[in-house]
Amino acid sequence: MKFAILVNEGPFNHQASDSAYQFAKAALEAGHAIFRVFFYYDGVHNANMLAEPPTDDRNVVKNWSTLAEDHKVDLVVCVAAALRRGIKNDNLAPGFRISGLGQLIEAGIQADRLVTFGD
């Protein structure tokens, strides 16, 4: 089955980024495909390459980049939400790309399920 995931919160707001990441990992481990992960609102902070959490803390940004590299997951950041929050190609973490809201709509159409995390 093809899943699409929508992340609406930053890695340090609540738990949405972690939940979305764990869900994505479990889906891949179960043999499902992730069509796309779309980062919207504060979710765009998940793509900030300049984020430097303490070394004994999980590194959410890096986790996404690794997931993208290992499983060729398409990580898309909403352009309007990103520019508002200072996320640009200059500081975009590996594996992410900046695009428009149409990518979320397309994910909703192409994937069998769209699962939303955070508000």
Added chain:
Amino acid sequence: MSLLHTVAKSPFERDALSSCLDLSLPGAAILLYEDGVYGALKGGRFAERLAEAAKTRALYVLGPDLKARGLGEDRLIAGVTVVDYRGFVELAAKHQAVQAWC
């Protein structure tokens, strides 16, 4: 058409669980995760409403989020099934769509 409803926020913080219980249809599944797990605690303010909902809907709680909050499964009301992330994925796959109540 049967939906999987997800509730991620504590019912003591927002109306997510309440809205979900009001608007979900019999036959639906409801998964409580993140702070949403507090809604399923025995003796809590939402225990009765959830027990009532459990008669017509399948109720689930995400085990890792329960554990992360220091809560044992013995603290949950009857009729709730504990699942892990793989179970969450299976529930999402099994139902026709996933409706998030934040």
